[in-house]
Amino acid sequence: MPREMMYGEAMATAIMEEMKRDPNVIFYGQNMAMTERDPMLKAFGRNRVRIAPISETAEIGIAIGAAMTGLRPIVELWMSEFMLVAMDQVINEAPRLRYMSGGQVKVPIVLKAGYGFAAGWAGQHSNCIYHTMMGIPGLKVVLPSTPADAKGLMAAAIRDDNPVVYLHPYMLMIDSGEVPEGEFVVPIGIADVKRQGTDITIVATGWMVKKSLAAAEQLAAEGISAEVVDPRSLAPLDVETIVNSVKKTGRLVLVDQAPRHSSAAAIIAAEVAEHGFEHLRAPIKMVTALDTSIPYSEPLENYVLPNEEKIVQAAKSVLMRQVVAA
């Protein structure tokens, strides 16, 4: 039976359930489980639930070593940018140790981090850094946009035998939705069509899914039927579902919270330009953050980030373009 819950609660529920299911799962990070009142701590004790110092390199590196030797650690990192001090562990250790050992070890870790807190956190706390983790063979990256996906992908990430970066948009933390109770696993690597449509495909991730769905409503009011596809996992990327949508609509807008060249949008656009080219009836269009850091002041921040209006405009401009057969 599904139950209404917030995104944040959905993640916590999945962690709690998976820890009950598998005694090898452990969970630690900074500023968590400070006191004995903490529910995780109550349920699993200090051996499996720990508090860490501000030491991301060690926190992640320790998770890797623990995973190599039989545990399944989840590391709470809070904001994905904090991983940048430990990026070697994330993209040059965790995903490569198995390969370099000729398949002898596995590294089942989950790195959990929020991102894109577009609420005045300014230049160093509001960014999207998933581009640094895409195209790193061995590493998986998931990015749920609904409470149900948040639960199901967390369960999948914990059960996965590979390192998984689990990114959640801060802006969705208190959004509510129906979440299946009990065992519920969303397989990693399968995109989800969040809204059916026929005239144009909008591909978006995270918070941008919400914005794209809102834009799709606006477009619908003007008689335009937009399909909204959420890859849900950036690595591996479900190119097939996206190309199938483009096959149907012939037009593609990509929405991404990151600046253009650090966006997942650009990667997806490239895949479609190679594998879906024949179906495109107009140029691809990317709606991304502007090429600036994220400014503090609200009007500046709003100006830089994608929004419904920009998405609607982009969709319309693509629909107005006719392909000129060369």
Place this chain on the structure above:
Amino acid sequence: MPREMMYGEAMATAIMEEMKRDPNVIFYGQNMAMTERDPMLKAFGRNRVRIAPISETAEIGIAIGAAMTGLRPIVELWMSEFMLVAMDQVINEAPRLRYMSGGQVKVPIVLKAGYGFAAGWAGQHSNCIYHTMMGIPGLKVVLPSTPADAKGLMAAAIRDDNPVVYLHPYMLMIDSGEVPEGEFVVPIGIADVKRQGTDITIVATGWMVKKSLAAAEQLAAEGISAEVVDPRSLAPLDVETIVNSVKKTGRLVLVDQAPRHSSAAAIIAAEVAEHGFEHLRAPIKMVTALDTSIPYSEPLENYVLPNEEKIVQAAKSVLMRQVVAA
């Protein structure tokens, strides 16, 4: 008067000349200038040429702080992957401090690093990590493919008032070429057409330029005229020159030493899919490393990396495809 020199010497020459020109330029890194016989040390002394411990975070962070207060540091990092332990300094500090201060400070640093040493260095020393640095507003990334560009772009990087990551392909270190003597600056952000052609555009960077030029010769022998474009700088990216080439040829192959989704190729493909779509007469095709880490053994490594043969095949396959107007 140009003079024949190796890539490595061209870089060193530029550093030497710029240090003579500007007393604010300093140079340090690990395992350099160990003894008084070092030519840089002889010329500039221990105050401006230093040896550093294995502390990339501090090395780069110190460069940033020195740059904020009036110096122009060049940091020798040897292999670009070593920057991953300090990625916060590279993409979340250096390029953002100016913006966050409302334009009050500037951070003129050069981070010099080799990359892609495809010579059995295996999973952690052979990678390309430029994708982590693209789309970071405020950060410039250059990637010269010839000795002349190596000199001219180093000079430009040192003179630039912004943080510049200067990446040089290890595989080109002892390649020779004509290099102008004395003042020679290649502006950052201008692509170079390394070979004129009419049938197909090949865009490639670094070592892949050499491979693409070789592939173009093979294609020429079969009557196919390939244009080879080297962006030279990945940030900012000269989309215009690339689109102009596509305008002429109608077909595009992108060659990149990185796996598909961490390649610059994908970013460029996305730009062309948006800004050059009407000129494309066939799908874009990317020739990248396979989706694996780089294996140690030679036949495995060869299998994973792009080579002339793969480029030639890709070019031919694109030429065989006819656009199907939808």
Place this chain on the structure above:
Amino acid sequence: MRKKEDLGKDRLIWIYTQMVRIREFEERVKRTFLEHPGAMRGHTHLGDGAEASIVGALATRNETDFVMPSYRCHGYPIVLGTPPRNMMAELYGRKDGLCKGFGGSMHLADPARYFPGTSGIIAAAIAHATGAALTAQVKNTGQVVYCFFGDGAAKQGGFFESVNMAACWKLPIVYVLENNEYQAYTHISLEDANCMAGDPLSKKAAAFSIPGVTVDGTDPLKVYEVVGEAVDRARSGQGPSLIESRFYRLSAHGNAITVPPAPTQFPEHEAIGVYGNKAEFQAAKANDPIQRFRSELIKNGVLSEAEASRIEQAARSEMDEAVQFALASPLPSPEEATNYVYA
């Protein structure tokens, strides 16, 4: 060596005045969360409790010495002479903000006053500060760098790397480890190995064979002496020192983290809100460095009760005016956002 006895009356009053100005600024900021909800965005961190440490340290400073703290950065520029009105306008995200509304609370910068900028990433600025010391050394300017960072930051690798390099290169820098007992919501006894062993954090200095001293950071004059010695050492080419300044953060780590438009305010201090330890917090309050220094100055005849009140009143007016200035300043226009990306 500097002795607190050498500090004249004016200087003592200056120290008290700066402490009060910092406190009043922070109190004003805190009130903003009630008076103008939503006006301050993101995450704001206050320096109340740190005043004696900040001002005692900076009282040793030469006019061109660099000051480079962490993201908890309001206190320092106030001492350097940065107009609080521009600081306040920055926190309000206004055009007349110190950083034109681009940086906010965590990223104040006033390079003209030797305050080159701050970082929101833990310990990142320790390396930047060390770099400023490199500039001073390379250019032989005689400047010293005052680098401030938290007890939590002393668990980040970049801290160790930076201090080792400063020690190897004998850079003119003083590292002030501000031990306020907490890193965000975590008490230091849960995450620092020195502390867990009952040792002072200044023991970390042994890792670099540099002087390491722990000082009572609630007493500005003790801080003055200890930092003064380290500054003299740095300026004379003998390299860095590590000073653990112990005091207590008197407000919560920062305003509550909420998703807009949900309102955000400063919650109770973690000692109470998280650990249920009222006694710890009340003891710290009872030891408020400002009250203590005030009593001392009055007792020693440096200040009369009336003079003290006048100083406090002036600070209150100054910070009131700062808020009025901030409120009157326009928001930046959206298109300005594309400025300042490249130099």
Place this chain on the structure above:
Amino acid sequence: MRKKEDLGKDRLIWIYTQMVRIREFEERVKRTFLEHPGAMRGHTHLGDGAEASIVGALATRNETDFVMPSYRCHGYPIVLGTPPRNMMAELYGRKDGLCKGFGGSMHLADPARYFPGTSGIIAAAIAHATGAALTAQVKNTGQVVYCFFGDGAAKQGGFFESVNMAACWKLPIVYVLENNEYQAYTHISLEDANCMAGDPLSKKAAAFSIPGVTVDGTDPLKVYEVVGEAVDRARSGQGPSLIESRFYRLSAHGNAITVPPAPTQFPEHEAIGVYGNKAEFQAAKANDPIQRFRSELIKNGVLSEAEASRIEQAARSEMDEAVQFALASPLPSPEEATNYVYA
């Protein structure tokens, strides 16, 4: 506490045998660069000079204890019982290599023998080793982790972060800092603040309030005692120790870095090649830990000259055979490259 006097004759001979096997393996590898140029690709680093330290440390080990060194990793698995033929085949990039040709010299792994794998990035594996200790603690297995890393690595932030966490969590791990006087081409006196002040590197332990001891790493029995105490401490739940083991690397840092197809070989040791300090190198050679331990054992009647020769001959044959095995093993087929990306 373990005393070297308690080591029986068999165990002493075992120690000598393992030391000789490591040396012979490394000599064989070095010769490969002359005998089969191009066969070993990338960068290869040898452990000659470290034998006494490696074997003395591992002589204290229980059968299921984890061993986690840096990229300079050939010596350890030899002691653990990993067949040198598979190690050699790995270095030759063959199908029968320990890692099937995927890892090479810097990335040996033999998890079945409690050798989970290594990293080519400085200090990265210090955190991994600490993680293995976490597994041991969480699962309460009684295992201890032996973590080896270089003097250079002790300047990387991840080292400090890891040791602090191990100390806070009282993890069962022993950190052996292998001070071989060089990080690549740089002498330690140029980059370590302790060393520059004339202090031992074990002083870094003070940053975590854990025991820090410096030991003569050219004497396996001294290492045995000092590491043994730290291991006992770790196993009994008292947490980590830092041991600085001092010895001298007897070969150059690694084979020369060249661009293929230019040949690569081991250059002269940096003491000579870079610093022109022949005396330093010759003194280290004269103090070769293997020769010294051999003489000692013979002097003490543990070993006869003939027995010693037999051990050496056996090691030579074993490593000769390893090379033959490697040469006979096929190269992997190209398409295998896409294996092992995901579990």
